[in-house]
Amino acid sequence: MALPAIFIVGVLFVYPFFLSLMNSFKVKDGWGWDHYKTVFELYTGDLLYTVWISVASLAILLVFGILLGGYLRFRHNGWIEFLFKIPLFIPFVVVGHAMRVLLAPNGTLNASLAALGVIDLQNPPSIAFSSAGIITALAWKNLSLALLLLMGAFRSIDQNFIDAARNIGANYLRILFTVMVPMAKGSIAVSAVLIFTSMMGSFSIPMMLGTTEGSQMAMVDLYYQIVYQNNYGAANAIGVISYLISMGAAMYYLRTVTKR
């Protein structure tokens, strides 16, 4: 009874995973680095762009998660907690669409800002279809995950460690940054890796909010290579590079886990 599950994951995920490794080296007359050469010629900028977008969203999420997670550790607030769990349950495509509607040049945010007289309608800024749009959407979608992970990390700190600092005169912000963050360092690093990998591999949000010209996220490039160029070799090379970046993050994760 246990075998079919293993079989399905094995055949439909693990085997294709190794196929992608293999196919990225397969060229017409044998094996070679050709696909990687193509990818680095075409997409070095995009790969760096992908990492930059992921790091930027991660940074926003960590700052947010630490501040709000810390606040909720000090003062329980069921309502705020519930509110910030909502993004977790909203599908990626819906987030993508909602952000398009909100952030497009003629979107609701610009209309609101124009009504307040903040921006000039003749030349409305476009937040969607730019890096800022992708970062906003990715950060928004991952708000809940970041908050849940960081709140978990902070909740596992014994109350006495916090009281000891309060008792000898530290205010909340100081306790957060001198006691709680250092004590939860390991869990925060793990959360960061989890969030980073999920953003690096994100596909639908960059597809919907990506720039028409300029840099693209790696997964979008990969999709275009398959659908429009039918170039599986190059697509797999992009895939393998994305594995390596994820692995790098995961190695860091394993190192912090085993160190503790």
Place this chain on the structure above:
Amino acid sequence: MDIRIQQLQKLYQDKPALENINLVLQPGSFTAIVGPSGCGKTTLIRALAGLVPINGGSIIYGEEDVTDLPPQHRQTAMVFQNYALWPHMTVFENVAYGLKLRKLAKAEIEQKVMSILEKVEIDTSDLKKRHPQQYSGGQQQRIALARALVLEPKLLLLDEPLSNLDAKVRQRLRVEIRRIQQDLGITAVYVTHDQEEALSMADQVVVMNKGRIEQAGTPEEVYRRPASYFVAHFLGNSNTLEVIRKDGDYRVGGQSFKMAEWLDIKGENLQLVVRGEEVKCSFDQPSMTGHLTFAGRLRESLFVGSGYRHWIEIEGQNLFIESDSKLQGTGSCYVHLPINQCFLFAKQTDKEAREIEA
């Protein structure tokens, strides 16, 4: 400066956790709060630190009302049961934390940290490199004590600081905490569930039960003159005998005795509390001056290391008594209870009794 706690009240989900707490802490005194778990002693000490908000009453330092001050402005410092030394900081950083918050000069911080650590007898050689986890439990608690004392608080709060330590270390630290407290002349409140600790360390012992103070007084007072059945039963190895009073005549089962005192206690059903180490047992003395004597049967004797513990049955009720040497004899015996060590109270209702047992 004395510290006065007046009419303190604390509710947890509408249930009283602290009720009508009144207490005066003399300057430089050591007060121990004892009671069973859940009696409110930890809530009380945390309320004094300002770590739990209270629902009524006031805390006054000399002339200053600190009831509404946040914990950081109360000038209290607390020592926790699990030490709560931050593992990511070195020993030096732990102790210096509060001083840094007060923006003291570096040299001054250094000097204060070193001198307080010497006071609590921690080796100061490389504490800038070492983390608290590298020290033994007893040493960690010394460091935690230093972290609290270095701020020269007006009130030192200790929340069961020794209960995670093993017996030998505990004995030693007891004496040292007391010595340091006296040296510095600091007012201290010490919460413990260990009555021996409370009786041996404190100037004032406060016995708490169900969020209330049952009795407060010197250790001798609460031990020798318990104010309630709870206190009498809680302190020492106490025995309880059910006594029935009718027309000035007191009876334990079929055996009656006369008593002139205790007339102010109401009711027919009474309880007599006596400590095991005060009771004597003989096989040939039907009476003893100053004692109540009952006939009983010696059921069993146990060797408990420092002496013997005997189980004696009187009219179907059990009494445990202690003696240094083994009793010579078996079976029928006489039990002698010193009258001035017998405490008589109106009988608890079943509910109250259950709560005390629990």
Place this chain on the structure above:
Amino acid sequence: MSAVMWRLSGRVIGYGLALFVILGPISSLLLWSIAEKWYWPHLFPQQIGPMYWKKVLEGDMMDALLLSFGIALVVTLLTLLLTVPLSYYLARFEMPFKALIMLLFLLPQAFPQLPVFSNTMVLLYKWDLVGTVPGVILIHLVGALVYAVWILVSVFKSIPVSYEEASINLGASKMRTFFTVTLPLSIPGLIASALMVFLYSLDEFTGTLLIGSPFITTMPIYMYNSAMGYEMQVASITALLLMIPGLLLLFLLERYMKSEYLAAFGRA
């Protein structure tokens, strides 16, 4: 201003900000879904009404909706059937290659899906499953099985072994113990994971786009197509409908279940 006023206004600003951050993007969808005429740059639609709702609910969106629910139901049932025994084994018994199996189920969480699924697509082409419902179900199963195993292993681990030992000790067989002791105790966890798997399948986009298109149109695909085709109202209405099951699940989890399973979600 007094301290109380400061604190109060700080709280109002905090709540306001939180509401805006979370509900802002969603409220735009609501507005678009009822906009019959909305000319830029007006803040609100010129004409509102249920016209597009009617159109969408009577149109081909309903096919997508029914298909999505059907697929999600099949995926959920298959997932439970396949993962309950496996998770129980993993939680309780030492078995050969246990670490390897756990690693197998960690891989899909640790690596981007798209590059792997594009190779899965090539395989499914060979078996003539691309563009078919069974193909989509299979690709959903991959992610669903992984979620379910991780949740269920922790559910079974949280049931003390001593409960089972007591039953076996009294003479019950292992099978009987599983069905009379373990399974009843794990029902809340089973329900939670079933709901999460259902939602996962309902919301799945990447795999469905690769394996299903252009013949299989589930709700997320339908929404994506209409959004990319700038049918603002249709896309917004579909998006709103697509949000409902998730919000319901969130509510149910908050109300009736431990929220510790949540963190496993949200990575897709």
